Amino acid sequence: MPTTDEQTERNAESTETATAADDAPGAVAFERAGIRAGFVTCLPVALGVAGYGIAFGVLADRAGLSVAEVALMSATVLAGASQIIAVELWADPIPAATVVLAVFAVNLRYSLMGAALRPWFKHLSGSQVYGSLFFMADENWALTMRDLTSGSRRGAFLLGSGLAIWVFWVASSVAGVAVGGVIDDPATFGLDFVLVATFVALAVELWDGASTAIPWAVALVTALVTAQVLSGQWHVIGGGVAAAVVEVVRRG
Amino acid sequence: MADPLSLDPPVVAVIAAMAAATYLTKIGGLWLLTRVGVSDRVEAALEALPGAIVVAVLGPELAAGGPAEWLAGSVVAVVAWRTGNIFLALVTGVGAVVAFRAVL
Numbered sequence: 001m002p003t004t005d006e007q008t009e010r011n012a013e014s015t016e017t018a019t020a021a022d023d024a025p026g027a028v029a030f031e032r033a034g035i036r037a038g039f040v041t042c043l044p045v046a047l048g049v050a051g052y053g054i055a056f057g058v059l060a061d062r063a064g065l066s067v068a069e070v071a072l073m074s075a076t077v078l079a080g081a082s083q084i085i086a087v088e089l090w091a092d093p094i095p096a097a098t099v100v101l102a103v104f105a106v107n108l109r110y111s112l113m114g115a116a117l118r119p120w121f122k123h124l125s126g127s128q129v130y131g132s133l134f135f136m137a138d139e140n141w142a143l144t145m146r147d148l149t150s151g152s153r154r155g156a157f158l159l160g161s162g163l164a165i166w167v168f169w170v171a172s173s174v175a176g177v178a179v180g181g182v183i184d185d186p187a188t189f190g191l192d193f194v195l196v197a198t199f200v201a202l203a204v205e206l207w208d209g210a211s212t213a214i215p216w217a218v219a220l221v222t223a224l225v226t227a228q229v230l231s232g233q234w235h236v237i238g239g240g241v242a243a244a245v246v247e248v249v250r251r252g
Numbered sequence: 253m254a255d256p257l258s259l260d261p262p263v264v265a266v267i268a269a270m271a272a273a274t275y276l277t278k279i280g281g282l283w284l285l286t287r288v289g290v291s292d293r294v295e296a297a298l299e300a301l302p303g304a305i306v307v308a309v310l311g312p313e314l315a316a317g318g319p320a321e322w323l324a325g326s327v328v329a330v331v332a333w334r335t336g337n338i339f340l341a342l343v344t345g346v347g348a349v350v351a352f353r354a355v356l
Binding site: 051055065077079081094109111113117118121130177190193197198200208215216236239245247248 | 255256257258259260262263264265266267268269270271273274275276277278279280281282284285290292293294295296297298299300301302303304305306307308309310311312313314315317321324325328329332333336337338339340341342345346347349350353
């Protein structure tokens with residue numbers, strides 16, 4: 001089966017290269033070997049992801065979520081920073097609109113990352129593309145771009161590396177709930193500090209040099225002022241929107 | 253303490269909406285941006301959003317804390333920056349806040 005597929009793909013490629021100028025990366029294969037390569041390459045990175053997973057589990061437990069709910073969220077959302085922000089916004093009743101809007105805003109960057117895969121993914125079937133994209137996270141996207149730009153032609157690399165992240169993310173989230181659950185008074189062990197510590201670590205990771213300084217300063221000031229004026233979680237949306245507006249104006 | 257296996261319907265509904273919104277962002281770019289293209293301005297704004305939102309959450313949290321939290325926050329930043337090991341950064345930070353609270 002692979003032989004005929006490859007044959008057809010090669011033929012399709014040779015006719016395409018004549019017409020499509022952006023076809024340079026060439027046809028990619030979607031095979032078991034690519035899944036395995038992605039999974040193995042991503043394992044050490046997935047261990048790092050588990051650090052956030054435990055923190056997320058502790059925070060979700062303190063927000064009142066059950067083990068089953070945390071596992072469900074990690075398994076279906078699979079987007080670390082946005083999940084941590086969501087449980088920070090969690091309250092009773094759940095501010096559903098704010099939570100979903102914040103999650104959407106934080107994850108909008110995935111649109112750009114997914115679009116960057118097009119030179120290779122346009123050779124794959126719809127189910128291969130849209131199945132793989134579910135498992136896209138920052139870490140395995142970076143690994144996949146490195147692998148594909150090196151000319152490996154392993155179209156299944158994103159899926160394999162994403163599966164490694166998925167397994168560790170779900171397992172570590174559940175472990176985090178267990179850690180949070182056995183401790184009665186969080187302050188005794190500094191667990192009330194996990195949120196701030198997690199966000200400081202996220203910020204360090206997202207820091208991208210001087211270009212980040214202006215939007216971050218705008219977000220910080222807007223959030224501090226908004227938090228003084230409005231109760232609830234408006235400072236999160238306000239800070240994000242203000243930074244986005246500044247970036248749009250600045251690049252004009 | 254809540255039943256570990258409980259699935260509260262409103263919670264499940266919000267999780268489903270979060271999952272749908274996230275999946276939309278993951279597939280939307282490949283589907284849409286390659287058809288209509290995206291300007292540099294919009295790209296810059298989208299890239300600035302995650303960091304900006306993290307800072308917007310963090311700012312008021314830190315402002316509500318005191319010197320112990322600020323010092324421990326610096327410890328987290330330094331460890332995360334120098335080692336790139338998130339778990340180590342979090343454990344060190346939590347240990348630091350307990351120590352600073354006892355001393356300060």
